Amino acid sequence: MRVSFAHPEPAQAKVRIWPVFLPFAGCGGRCVYCAQHLQTGMTPASLETVRRDLDAALGAALAAGRSPCEIGFYGGTFTALPGDHAERFTALAQAYRERGLVTRIRCSTRPDAVTARRLAVLRGLGLDMVELGVQTFEAGVLARSGRGYAPEAAQAACLRVREAGLSLGVQLLPGLPGHTPEMFARDVARAAALGPEAARIYPCLVAAGTRLAAIWRAGEYTPWDVEATIAAVAQGLLELWRAGVRVIRVGLAPQPEFAAAVLAGPAHPALGSRARARALFELVRAQAQRLGDGPKGMCVPRRYSGELWGHGRELAAAYADLGLTRNSVRPADVADFEIWTAGEGDAPGMRGREPAIPVTFPKPVFDG
Template identity: 35%
Template sequence: MKTSVIPIFIPHIGCPYRCVFCNQWQITGHRGVPDAADVQHSIDTYTAGVTEPRHWEVAFYGGSFTAIPTTLQEQLLQPAYEALATGHIQAVRCSTRPDFITQPILDRLRSFGMTIVELGVQSMDDRVLELAKRGHTAAHVLEATALLRANHFTVGHQLMPGLPGENWDSLKQTTTAVCRLHPDMARIYPVAVLDHTELADMYRAGRYKALTVHEGVERAAYMKQAFLEHTIQCIRTGLQATKDLDDSTQVLAGAYAPAMGELVDTRRYGQQLFALLDILEKEPIMISYHRRDTSRVRGYRNVTLIGAGRRYGNQLQWREDSTVMPGCIQIGTASQGRYEIYTDMRMIKKIECST
């Protein structure tokens, strides 16, 4: 069944600090504080006229939900709770800070039917967290994740590769730590320098070197691949395009691209495909994939197909094949056998040898 999210934006509400990179008004395209009537209105508007069965989720995004005053939290949750009780929606979720997760907080969320909590983790390197002025440490992430698990919540982690002070060692340390904690899902947002943030000031003053889109894709692809190999679902890569973000005067630099998700998958698939093609002898080769994976295998705007043509000559053929499992690339050769690449697990299996 299709899952549809009813987003309720609470930009910066509850945030005890302003993290250097953050401008939720720009990211969400929303301002102001919603009230219970706004939540009710969103539920009614989104679900009106939809006749086929759907899994509806009310999601509080863009601020620190569990850090906002209790009375307002309860006011916002009440319409969602009532919609849950009548079966109008099926789940309630929020995103919040790791240092605002306690047993009483989780008891309150539970009593209003919330089952999914996403934590703004950003990094597991305390120095990076300090430079980003997050106001919490990696230890808070460990504690919050454990407490959410103990209370049977579905847990998400949100990560931001490319923050000040991060290098590849730090990124790998964060990735390993997250894999060990094993949240149910992750979102990866490579850093974009948004105007009206402290990061923008640091960038303008030459105190922060922004990632290029290419570097952002590399780092996000590394993280996503590791998460998938640890069966952590990766539900988003890159900021959702909004009118503000697509305004080049608002994004000063960094790894923002509306097609970030496709670019990241292009890199993951391309790396694995080339790793196998590199060790095969040159001969006619058939590359088959499920239709769902066409743009991942051929690459965003055919970049992998074009690159492979330059690297291996014109002996490659590409085709969609509905018998190939999604996520798998089949490589057929005349004399070197048949291979399958299971991209999420970074695994190559030799199926048969024709010699």
């Protein structure tokens, strides 16, 4: 018996994003876990200075013939920037779109900082996408984390972004105080139902200098461990992919200053790829169960062969338990996975092929 199946991940266009970090700009307060200044590696600068420097850098990139890219305004609450800074940043990016350097303009902001009127203005100036830091739809967790809005407000904000004709991105933060893997599964389902184009998953870490660090030191908060986080995120990835949502980031981008400040929580440099590999394993396991008799071989699309066995082959034993080993799994130039039971022979894509050297799935230059 044979079973073939596709990986559910939506096709990822390779996107280069020019990130413009505005740490804490527009934020009414500082959320308990937030250490944007460390995450972005930025020292505070006036918005006027940031915009002037951005203009100069974009001008230089244009003159140097750099290939087009998206611009993303991150690290603060973009739609609540004081005065007309959000409009002026958007207009600046739009001016470079008209000159061929910028392909798309996106920003990140809080759910309680998006009004229909402001979204319409920014869209009119060229904004294409809003990534909302929803974090969770759980009321108690939002309250304990001091986010200051209810789940209904987060949901309404997501709908408002889409109604404004903008693409929606949703950021989720599993592992906040009071948050459980079951709650995260609900968060993922609610987020997926809101039709985002993309999602980011940032498991909660305890950084020095945050209020969460004090709560953790007082013994009032226990972060998720790496294993629980990978298991929960893997399930979340599968659900989001099946809903057609691209997951553009798992875990914070590596910043030495931030890494040095992490006191506790599921910090791991390969967290995202480990979660992806676990998701793939869960996919294979579910399909293998359909065979009844254990699988005797598997053909893997070459683009997934690099992540199949997991970080440092950590999933090799789990695959062996399924009946799949290095000798019975081969990469091939095929679109779908195929597994089979004894007596079926090799898959068509594998016949006459030597085992190939696994390749690593290409990463975008910067994905936010």
